[in-house]
Amino acid sequence: MSNKVIYAIYNDDDVLMDAVKKTRAAHHHIEEVFSPFPVHGLDKAMGLAPTRLAICAFLYGLCGISFGTWMMNYVMIQDWPQDIGGKPSFSYIENMPAFVPIMFEETVFFAAHLMVITFYMRSKLWPFKEAENPDVRTTDDHFLMEVAVNNNEAELVSFFENTGAVEVKVIEKH
């Protein structure tokens, strides 16, 4: 089975948005869109599911505040409850205000860093990763839509030529 794809290349984000809408309306499956910058509303036009990264961050924040609380409680209250400058170390709540800055920073630290790492993992980004750029111009000033071909090559090519594409290529993907 051949796995051919169409590369429809545009040089304007408005044209691209229209093309995406038309492609969706014609029920052609969009594999991927490459763009040099975020195009507002593109994810909605493509029908992509909303990100759940914020939910992850909230949960990571909860982990952070738990860690901060546990750490301060263990170190300052359980393990070695010294009298340091008259601060009450009898129970966690009595000395709680002093721990709030740490609890806050742990929350932010966990939420921020773990969310970023999650983002890298989910979008498969790491140093020395081989770039997956189908056309070098898409990092500069061109937009590229990749659509799968299912024995309807001629029809697809003419369809994309009508959507204002500056270039339509059929590529054999390996």
Added chain:
Amino acid sequence: MYTFSSKLKTFSLILMAVGLLGIGYGFYTAPKDIKEVEKLLAADSHGSHDVAKHEAPDSHPAKAESHESNSHAAPAAHEDKSHAAEAHVVDAHAEHEAHLTHVLHQLQNKPWAALYVACIFFMLIALGALAFYAIQQVAQAGWSPVLFRVMQGITSYLPVGSVLFFILLILSGLHFNHLFVWLGEGVTDPNSSAYDHIIAGKAGYLNFPFWIVRAAIFLLGWSLYQYYSRKNCLAQDEANDNLYYKKNFKMSAAFLVFFIVSESIMSWDWIMSIDPHWFSTLFGWYVFASFFVSGITTIAMVTLYLKSKGYLEHVNTSHIHDLAKFMFGISVFWTYLWFSQFMLIWYADIPEEVTYYVTRIQLYNLPFFGAVAMNFLFPLLILINTDFKRITWVLVMAGIVILLGHYVDFFNMIMPGTVGDQWFIGVPEIASILFFLGLFIYVVFTALTKAPLLAKRNPFIEESKHFHY
């Protein structure tokens, strides 16, 4: 044009009537002399208030000083007489007498303080909305112009509230109440038994004429901006150029400068001076955050109400979402200041500062920490969700909790210095809230009927109509 629904009008009038009755009841039932107080305390000690009785001798010496300065000529004279008549009387009796006088002052303060808290709270809500409005003008915000008329409606309570508040201040100055210890007679007189050298040292700032003139300038300055800004905004509707818009821009910038200075001083004058032995540098910001978030919440509430009645055609969920983000963000900002003020004083534990929080944590434990739960934890957990920020009932619920929470915040700031351990959220407090709420609704919604709800020729109005987040 908005028409004031007759139901809402009746509702606001009922609130005012019920409130007035309750306020009257509060003043009527306040004890007149120490004999009544003695009876009240005796009745209390049979009941569940053992704690109060037990605590009384404890807290008395610490408070005696402030009470002395608090006392009027009449009770002082009375004390003298009793001393002369019963020269053989043991100290304990005099102490008991002094304690009764102290409690009498607190109980007599109760209806006044209830009125004062509600009055300043609703007035500052309007001021918070006004500050938000001025910021939107100066920032040339593209989303908010469709809400300007709503904001102007809310801020039109400011002149009305200011007059009532100013009358309350004058009544305090004329010794109708003991809300401000430093306004008491003989406080600055070294020969008086009420002499308080700390207050006397601050008398250059804390004296009635200077204080009342400052109040007049601030209230007038804010109300003038409110009046002219609205006037220019209406004139801009009929104009052919943007002259009035530019005027409003400049005026708003000037107002914000005046506002931040006057707001800071206002917080010392009207709230911090209730505890004249205590001071805090970030108090002005703290008070600001409290009424700023209340003002924004009120804008959101009124917008949601008008939207639900179909009056705000161009307001969409994105506008609501933005207001909700402000409610969320400024709630967190309030908490940041609340905690910063508390933690710095708790950590250093300097006696002259820390008494402020000792009183609040010992006597106002639930309101003190409850305010944090209502103003921080609740909005934090509810309004963090993007979808929730667009759901009307979620926002109304969050808004009600935030507004109640900030009432409690003002309650916490004012009550401990005026009524001390005699606090209770009973008839006088609730009635005062109801009265001012009724008045607020009446004034705001009457003002909303006076002008179209959409500004016509604001340079950003088209952008605002199509605002989408």
